[in-house]
Amino acid sequence: ETGVTQTPRHLVMGMTNKKSLKCEQHLGHNAMYWYKQSAKKPLELMFVYSLEERVENNSVPSRFSPECPNSSHLFLHLHTLQPEDSALYLCASSLGTGGQPQHFGDGTRLSIL
Amino acid sequence: DAKTTQPPSMDCAEGRAANLPCNHSTISGNEYVYWYRQIHSQGPQYIIHGLKNNETNEMASLIITEDRKSSTLILPHATLRDTAVYYCIVRAFGGTASKLTFGTGTRLQVTL
Numbered sequence: 544e545t546g547v548t549q550t551p552r553h554l555v556m557g558m559t560n561k562k563s564l565k566c567e568q569h570l571g572h573n574a575m576y577w578y579k580q581s582a583k584k585p586l587e588l589m590f591v592y593s594l595e596e597r598v599e600n601n602s603v604p605s606r607f608s609p610e611c612p613n614s615s616h617l618f619l620h621l622h623t624l625q626p627e628d629s630a631l632y633l634c635a636s637s638l639g640t641g642g643q644p645q646h647f648g649d650g651t652r653l654s655i656l
Numbered sequence: 657d658a659k660t661t662q663p664p665s666m667d668c669a670e671g672r673a674a675n676l677p678c679n680h681s682t683i684s685g686n687e688y689v690y691w692y693r694q695i696h697s698q699g700p701q702y703i704i705h706g707l708k709n710n711e712t713n714e715m716a717s718l719i720i721t722e723d724r725k726s727s728t729l730i731l732p733h734a735t736l737r738d739t740a741v742y743y744c745i746v747r748a749f750g751g752t753a754s755k756l757t758f759g760t761g762t763r764l765q766v767t768l
Contacts, residue, residue: 649697
């Protein structure tokens with residue numbers, strides 16, 4: 544139990560579908576992150592939110608659209624994905640973005656048909 | 657952030673200490689050493705971090721050399737549940753330095 548919950552755990556979608564990944568934390572953290580982990584590749588940081596404002600966007604294609612309605616919830620909206628987007632998507636949170644340890648969820652395993 | 661070098665894999669017998677090395681020869685004075693691990697089918701888990709003094713918590717000990725160019729994570733009594741990929745990360749603390757740069761880590765296999 545990490546305190547960071549991601550749903551769904553598994554998702555299969557076609558390239559024309561629209562779906563959303565959800566992340567929830569009740570650790571009192573004020574920063575949240577999306578990471579992508581592809582097979583045999585290191586984790587890649589996608590987005591960072593601090594106090595519900597996006598502070599970092601690492602050249603992620605526009606078919607990935609994050610949303611942070613409050614400090615406890617983070618979404619990743621997906622549309623018109625490509626087969627190479629199949630990966631494990633991980634959410635994390637931390638108390639601030641200055642170096643405090645990040646707590647990760649167990650991820651959503653996404654498969655694009 | 658400084659780059660780290662770790663062996664790709666290690667084995668350890670259950671009940672013995674697991675000593676995982678990490679080289680970070682280009683570390684800067686304001687950079688901390690962090691350790692995370694990732695057990696199969698789970699997200700990464702924070703273990704410990706330190707600047708220059710040795711650190712210990714309920715999970716592990718972190719030994720940093722005096723010149724700070726390398727460190728060792730010690731799991732004092734490894735169990736099968738410690739089988740995971742262990743990541744050594746170096747990054748600055750403070751400001752908006754939010755990025756954790758994960759490398760390929762060390763795959764630790766704990767065996768009976």
